[in-house]
Amino acid sequence: MLSSSIKRSICSAARRSAVGAAQRAPVSLRLATANRVVSSRTYASKVVQFTADSYPNVKRDERFSQLEDKDLEFFKSILPETSIIQDEGDLLSYNEDWMRKYRGQSKLTLKPKTTEQVSQILKYANERKLAIVPQGGNTGLVGGSVPVFDEIVLNVSNLNQIRSFDSTSGILKTDAGVVLEVADQYLAEQGYIFPLDLGAKGSCHVGGIVATNAGGLRLLRYGSLHGTVLGLEVVLPDGRIVSSLDALRKDNTGYDLKQLFIGSEGTIGIITGVSILCPSRPKSVNVAFLGLESYDAVMKTFVKAKNELGEILSAFEIMDVNSQILNEHHLKQSHPLEDKHAFYVLIETSGSNTTHDEEKLNTFLESAFENEIINDGVIAQDETQLKNLWTWREGVSEASQIGGGVYKYDCSLPLEHYYKLIDAVRNRLTENGLLGETEEFPVIDAVGYGHIGDGNVHLNVAVRRYTKEVEKVLEPFVYEWVSEHKGSISAEHGLDFKIRNSTILDKRGRDYFVQKAIVFTSQDTEYIAAARRGGSIQIYKSCYNSNWELIYVYGNNLNFGNDSEDHFVSLIYRDDCLHSCSCLGKVVIQNLSPILNENHTNDLSLLNYLSISVASPVSCFKLHPLHRWVAISGGKDREMEINDFYALTHFWKMKHTSSIEDLYLDKYDSDTKWVQDFLIIEATSVNSKHMNLVVASKFGKLMCFDTGVSMYPLDSLDIPVNKMFQLDDFKILCLDSFNNMNLINLRNFKVEQSWNDIETGPLASIDLQRESNGDFLLAIGGKDSIKCYQLEPQFNKYKVTPLKKFNMKKGSICSSISIITT
Structure with a gap:
């Protein structure tokens, strides 16, 4: 412990013997002396549920074949x-x-020992359409x-041979199944x-860390695998072997395929x-384990360490107090x-000159x-203490799950x-009554730790048991x-089953902003539907407790694909159905009903939906106020059409009933042929084709139509309109894009x-x-703000x-x- 009762400093003698330190410095230094504990995997007793049962919406792809006796004969x-x-137990x-x-x-499970055996397996599986998990x-x-x-x-664990090592260049060539620690021990020699x-x-x-592009504890010093990996040997799905193991450090003669x-x-x-470039092993390694009282102090320490430790700084790890309590x-x-202390920091330096490095630290x-x-x-005095201090950082991951389980997020x-994420998640779990000290609470704690040097934060939500309630609070919130906050949902752990099954975000998730949002009520409960780009x-x-919060209920992707x-x-809600329309005419x-029921399951197969195409492009889409299967759409070229979507037993069909071909716009500029907005002023329940429409074209024309009489406007007005609202039977409010608002008498x-x-x-x-x-x-x-106004009717006008x-x-x-409105 660095005592402040005599002098608030660490003198250089702290790195020497305890006697020398006591003689030369008025600072007491408590050293970690216990040997490092190599912990085994310890779990709460439980049977793990099949993934297919936990996620019933994920279905087996029927294109893949079932395993047969002839397949086993081939593999044998x-x-x-x-x-x-x-054997079931061994599996x-x-x-x-x-x-x-x-x-x-x-x-x-197959455990080949050579690349050629992997090739034979994949070639056969590809021909037989057998699914493989590496x-x-x-x-x-x-x-x-x-x-x-x-x-x-x-499983590649039998591909476990070191192929070669060049002690001059530092290039290691190894099988993919070599354990990382074994490779490092070989290199140490x-x-x-x-x-x-x-x-x-x-x-x-080694192959796994490359396949997942793991970052690890020393990326700050040595960089990512994209820079250190020189070449790979890879077996493609059809069995072909692609090798670049003999690649040079500099070679611009073609595409660098290994990066894929x-x-x-x-x-x-x-x-x-794998062929990888390995640096010389540092002759001097020092580790300091520090306590700090705020995240701001952590940031100041990091900046100071970069400036003052410079080339010898090899790791800068952060841990919060809750992670250390679990680890203890x-x-x-x-x-x-x-x-x-609120936060702990582990600093490692590595270099070639012991005296120089110690003095610098x-x-x-x-x-x-x-x-x-x-x-x-504290500062490690020998190799044993150094390993022990690292245990307090490396052990957090395992410590987080010994209570029953853990939800891990790697961002x-x-x-x-960086740390605001941990606070936000802990507050959310507490507010939902899920985090507590006794057995009734499923969540033990939410802890944070990670690599400050590369912005990688690990959020571990330690739980006593896995529950859907906890998962719904965490995802897609995290x-x-x-x-x-402009981050990445996967820094180094990968984007496999867990995240891909979330249906929330992909690699471009930060760009998938909300384009349409509506509020609707079902069974006295208020909901918000958000439609995102893509x-x-x-x-x-919507929940109103001490504050307003949104609880995720359901997510789906309508697969606009790559069409930007x-x-x-x-986005329209009507009678427990959500209607959406895209500008390219995709109506879904x-x-x-299944998910608006409080006791709904996550089985998305219960969600019936209909996908229809209407003439595109579409700029406006609305439902008939009295006929739920009648929709009016407007856009360009075809201008407007009225469609009747009707259901026959469990099947939905589309029936084209009428169209407005022209709208009498040919004599105007081409921009005016876009329908900007329209209102259904009067409609009948007897004839869904017959209604009065007020249509606004882009940049300057307002027209009134009777669809049961003519395709041509009954009246028109030259006025720019961006959005329209009906105030009463004969008055509409029109807003343009130039700070103007007009009241129109119909x-x-x-x-x-x-x-x-x-x-x-x-x-x-x-x-x-x-x-x-x-x-x-x-x-x-609009841009940067939201303005609110009150419209108060006064006689025949509005104030x-x-x-x-805001x-x-x-x-x-x-x-x-x-x-x-509440």
């Missing part, structure tokens, strides 16, 4: 009996993931290395070090060999620091202590938001929070009242709601009063706005 012809595992460790959260149903050390944290159904497990280190180094494979396989997680080929319980040891620590940036700390965030729709339940031009133009009607089709200071803007989203007292509330969301302006984050645009 190329592999020895000891490399074929069929369990290959079917279950490391966290015991996912469990497959594979009946066969597996290494099975230390993955997102369910990507175990089967979901009856896939064959191809040669005076070199593997350029990556992990807490799971005793189990994970680094981080591909076995989806496009199985890595069987797990390791059953006394913590290196006697007092509790001590000078840094002394200054940080004197400036009151750090509050406490990258800008450092300003993914959306990270996306909102085709995904999420349903949230497609986007949502309309989803029956939400009896004579003339402007009755105007306002020119409404602050709309060209990208404004607008909503209007009638209040109980007869007034109207108008909300306009407009500004109410409030500032948004600078540079943001309100793409959709809905007024919620």
